[in-house]
Amino acid sequence: MSECLFCQIVAKEVDSDIVYEDEKVIAFKDINPQAPVHYLIIPKKHIETILDLAEEDQELIGHIHQVANQLAFEAGIADDGFRIVNNCKDAGGQTVFHLHFHLLGGRNLQWPPG
Ligand code: AMP
Numbered sequence: 001m002s003e004c005l006f007c008q009i010v011a012k013e014v015d016s017d018i019v020y021e022d023e024k025v026i027a028f029k030d031i032n033p034q035a036p037v038h039y040l041i042i043p044k045k046h047i048e049t050i051l052d053l054a055e056e057d058q059e060l061i062g063h064i065h066q067v068a069n070q071l072a073f074e075a076g077i078a079d080d081g082f083r084i085v086n087n088c089k090d091a092g093g094q095t096v097f098h099l100h101f102h103l104l105g106g107r108n109l110q111w112p113p114g
């Protein structure tokens with residue numbers, strides 16, 4: 001069993017509320033939602049942080065954003081707008097070191113973030 005929580009979710013060793021899955025990407029509801037819609041979209045491949053992207057990952061990152069758009073439409077937040085967030089390393093607020101993008105919407109989000 002992998003030591004990485006999100007790899008365990010990809011492997012279905014840990015339960016999650018999956019909202020999208022294909023061969024490269026999985027998206028599930030955040031366990032501690034910060035907005036009415038709060039999904040995490042992650043590559044199935046283990047990548048620690050956004051700094052660890054390789055040249056070959058360009059298509060994967062584009063694909064993740066296409067999935068985010070699709071999920072935003074499906075969740076009914078595309079018209080009003082939403083936010084996609086990646087927290088990188090400790091000062092960025094990253095707590096799970098498997099690359100993930102937060103999709104947040106369903107309320108008016110404040111800026112700047114805390
Ligand atoms: P970050 O702080 O950017 O690394 O985000 C990690 C996110 O993972 C947080 O928003 C957590 O609430 C969420 N999280 C942690 N464990 C789980 C889990 N088992 N299922 C779903 N989301 C989780």
Ligand code: ZN
Pocket residue numbers: 004005006007008045046047097098
């Ligand atoms: Zn992982």
